[in-house]
Every structure is written in C-alpha cells, then in structure tokens.
Amino acid sequence: MNKKNILITGAKGQLGREMRKVLEGDIFVNAIYTDVEELDITDDVAIEDCVVSNKVEYIVNCAAYTAVDAAESNVGLCTKLNVEAPTLLAQVAHKHGAKLIHISTDYVFDGTSCRPYREDDPMCPTSVYGLTKADGERHIMDIAPESIIIRTAWLYSPHGKNFVKTMLELGRSRETLRVVSDQVGTPTNALDLASVIASFINCEEWHPGIYHFSNEGAISWYDFTMAIHRIAGITTCHVLPCMTKDYPTAATRPHYSVLDKSKIKATLGIEIPYWEESLEQCINSMHNA
Ligand SMILES: NC(=O)c1ccc[n+]([C@@H]2O[C@H](COP(=O)([O-])OP(=O)(O)OC[C@H]3O[C@@H](n4cnc5c(N)ncnc54)[C@H](OP(=O)(O)O)[C@@H]3O)[C@@H](O)[C@H]2O)c1
Structure with missing residues (x-):
C-alpha cells in the first residue's frame, strides 16, 4: 500500500493536535508529528534532513508565532517564525x-471592508503579527507557487490558549465580564x-x-462569549458589551474580518458547519474528555 508521507510542524499547537486527530485513523497516511523539540522550523538544515530522510510529500505548517499582542514588542521572533x-x-x-x-490569518486585512473578504482582496495588515503573516504568504508564493495557503480566523480548540477556554475560565470565576461587541x-473550530x-491532501x-476558511456566520466577540457561556451552562457571570476603545490592546485588531469562503467550498465541494454547531462540538468534547 502506498502511504502518503506527511510532515506536521507545530504538532503540539491547537491546529497540530487536531491534525493528529483527523489523520490518526487514516491507513493511507504516514504522518510525522513534530514540534520545536523534534523539528525547529527556523533550522534550514534540520528541515531539509527531515524532508529528505522521511521522503516527505506534504508539509502542513501548523507552527507559527501566534501571540498577537506580544508580537508588537517581539518583532524579531515573530518575523523569524512567521516570515523566515x-x-x-x-x-x-x-x-x-x-x-x-x-496557514495564514484574517489579520492580513485591515477590517475596513463592508463585505466578506475574498482571497484576492489587497492585504493591509495593521499589526506586527498581521504584517509578518502577510510577508510569509508573499515569500511562499514567490518561492513555491504550487503551495496552498489557508487563511483562517478566531481559531479555537480544546487545547492551548484560546478565546473559548479563556471565556470558560472567566465565566466560572467572575461575576461580571466586559467583552468587545x-x-x-x-470563529473557527x-x-x-x-x-x-x-481533504486538500486526499x-x-x-x-x-x-x-479562506472559517466556520459559517458572522458574530462579535460579545456574541461569541454569550454562546460559550450558554452552551457550557454558565449562568453566574453577567456579560456586558463594550467598545474596542474601552479595551485597549497592544495590537490593533480588524473591526470586521469575515472571510468569504466561496472558493474553498467550490474547490472541495464541501459544506461548512455554522460557528455555533462547531462551538458546541468543541465544548462537549472538553466535557467528555
Ligand atoms: N490562534 C488563532 O486564533 C489563529 C487565527 C488565525 C490564524 N491562525 C494561524 O493558524 C495557525 C495555527 O495556529 P495555532 O493557534 O494552532 O497555533 P499555536 O497553538 O500557537 O501552535 C503553534 C505551535 O508551533 C510551535 N512552535 C513555536 N516555535 C516553533 C519552532 N521554531 N519550530 C516548530 N514549532 C514551533 C509552538 O510551540 P510553543 O507553544 O512552545 O511556542 C506551538 O506548539 C498559525 O499559522 C496561526 O498563525 C491562528
């Protein structure tokens, strides 16, 4: 049987762990899961050794610098991981x-659009993280135009640090919470x-x-929080909407970053689950773990 040799980088991150879940049962796949200890993606010699010795046919890069606010004062490391x-x-x-x-991000856009962003809309990032992700995209497409880049948004999973887990923790420990509306x-599960x-590999x-890929629908962080608490049965925390100007962060975030997913749906012939259905799946899987 001819198995596909797939290298996963950043395998301990949110997406990396979910890649393992999806590929684990696939008998046609030989996946090599690596995080920084096994394969540092800033080490060119190590990457080439790994690709050659494992006869790698597909590389799924799940590694990145993802701390959006910290990136503003950590430009060097962010550039190393997201561009170099x-x-x-x-x-x-x-x-x-x-x-x-x-994988890239909705933060390559400035958020001033009044319709969902299409793949060919001009990039105009407003943060260090967004700038480095945009540069990373350009370099990849210059060097290896046969690549696939998937821009996603508001990623969450049962693992790591993400908005869903933070809101679950705050909802259980606070009486009130202000969230930007x-x-x-x-969101994207x-x-x-x-x-x-x-599906792209198969x-x-x-x-x-x-x-572009996210779940379906369009909501604010406030709406998202309300749904997280409702699904998790959190009733003791009063969530109040606030404005971005009342919640200053180091990095500027887009006010509107809904992604148009027509291209990926047509290419793969898929339907994408609505954000609420996928959120429910994630929270239930955390309860059952
Ligand atoms: N999170 C979001 O909301 C979001 C939104 C849009 C797009 N994206 C994009 O989606 C992709 C996956 O994001 P994610 O949230 O799954 O990221 P993540 O949870 O932060 O995972 C990234 C993984 O890469 C590892 N890593 C760091 N430096 C490395 C190195 N030099 N070599 C190899 N691995 C290294 C990290 O290890 P450490 O934890 O030890 O650093 C971590 O395990 C990224 O490209 C991100 O930009 C994310």
Missing part, C-alpha cells in the same frame, strides 16, 4: 517536490480546519493557491 521559517519550508518543499500547506468575524486540510487533484 515559512520561507525555508517553501524552499525545501519546492526543491524536493513536496507540497506545502501553510464592535469587532465582527467568524480547529478540528474543522484540520478536516479541510486533510483530493485527486492538487489545487494550489490561497483560500
């Missing part, structure tokens, strides 16, 4: 005929994103290019 490392991965992938799937986007990545035809 994806550049190295693209160089090695292109040289050895491996296909790269890289003037930033609108769409990392498990849904991992399934879509697997597709008979390879479809290079940039894609």
Whole structure:
C-alpha cells in the first residue's frame, strides 16, 4: 500500500493536535508529528534532513508565532517564525517536490471592508503579527507557487490558549465580564480546519493557491462569549458589551474580518458547519474528555 508521507510542524499547537486527530485513523497516511523539540522550523538544515530522510510529500505548517499582542514588542521572533521559517519550508518543499500547506490569518486585512473578504482582496495588515503573516504568504508564493495557503480566523480548540477556554475560565470565576461587541468575524473550530486540510491532501487533484476558511456566520466577540457561556451552562457571570476603545490592546485588531469562503467550498465541494454547531462540538468534547 502506498502511504502518503506527511510532515506536521507545530504538532503540539491547537491546529497540530487536531491534525493528529483527523489523520490518526487514516491507513493511507504516514504522518510525522513534530514540534520545536523534534523539528525547529527556523533550522534550514534540520528541515531539509527531515524532508529528505522521511521522503516527505506534504508539509502542513501548523507552527507559527501566534501571540498577537506580544508580537508588537517581539518583532524579531515573530518575523523569524512567521516570515523566515515559512520561507525555508517553501524552499525545501519546492526543491524536493513536496507540497506545502501553510496557514495564514484574517489579520492580513485591515477590517475596513463592508463585505466578506475574498482571497484576492489587497492585504493591509495593521499589526506586527498581521504584517509578518502577510510577508510569509508573499515569500511562499514567490518561492513555491504550487503551495496552498489557508487563511483562517478566531481559531479555537480544546487545547492551548484560546478565546473559548479563556471565556470558560472567566465565566466560572467572575461575576461580571466586559467583552468587545464592535469587532465582527467568524470563529473557527480547529478540528474543522484540520478536516479541510486533510481533504486538500486526499483530493485527486492538487489545487494550489490561497483560500479562506472559517466556520459559517458572522458574530462579535460579545456574541461569541454569550454562546460559550450558554452552551457550557454558565449562568453566574453577567456579560456586558463594550467598545474596542474601552479595551485597549497592544495590537490593533480588524473591526470586521469575515472571510468569504466561496472558493474553498467550490474547490472541495464541501459544506461548512455554522460557528455555533462547531462551538458546541468543541465544548462537549472538553466535557467528555
Ligand atoms: N490562534 C488563532 O486564533 C489563529 C487565527 C488565525 C490564524 N491562525 C494561524 O493558524 C495557525 C495555527 O495556529 P495555532 O493557534 O494552532 O497555533 P499555536 O497553538 O500557537 O501552535 C503553534 C505551535 O508551533 C510551535 N512552535 C513555536 N516555535 C516553533 C519552532 N521554531 N519550530 C516548530 N514549532 C514551533 C509552538 O510551540 P510553543 O507553544 O512552545 O511556542 C506551538 O506548539 C498559525 O499559522 C496561526 O498563525 C491562528
């Protein structure tokens, strides 16, 4: 049986762990799960060694610098991980005929649109994180245009640090909570994103290019919090809406970052679950763990 050799980087992160869940039962896949201890994506020699010795055919880059506010004062490390490392991965992938799937973000846009962002809308990031992710995209497509880049948004999973887990913790420990209601986007369950990545790999035809993926719908962080508490049965915390100006953060975030997903739906022939259904799946899986 011919198995596909797939390298997963950042395998201990939110998306990396969900990739493992999705690929684990696939008998046609030989996945190599690595995080920084096994494969540091800033080490060009190590990347090439890994790709060559494991005859890697697909690289799924789940590693990144994702601390959006900390990035504002940590430009060097953020650039290394989000620009230089994806550049190295693209160089090695292109040289050895491996296909790269890289993940980017809605933060490459400035959030001033009044309709969902399409893949070919001009990038205009307003934060260090967004700038580095945008540069990473450009470098990858210059070096290895056969790559797939998936921009996603508001990613969460049962693991790691994310908005859902933070709101569950705060909801259980606080009597009141203020959450911004003037930033609108769409959450993404990392498990849904991992399934879509697997679909690209399992597709008979390879479809290079940039894609947008999140769950369906459009909500504010306030709406999201209300749903998180409702699904988790948290009734003791009073959630109040507030404005971005009342909750200053180091990084500027887009006010509107809904992604248009027509292209990925048409390419893969998929339906995407609504954000609430996927949120319920995630919270239930945390309760059952
Ligand atoms: N989180 C979001 O809301 C969001 C939104 C839009 C797009 N995205 C994008 O989605 C992708 C996945 O995000 P995520 O939330 O799953 O990220 P994550 O949970 O922060 O995971 C990233 C993983 O990469 C690891 N890593 C750090 N430096 C590394 C290195 N030099 N070599 C190898 N691995 C390294 C991290 O280890 P440590 O934890 O030890 O640093 C971590 O395990 C990223 O490209 C991100 O930009 C995320």
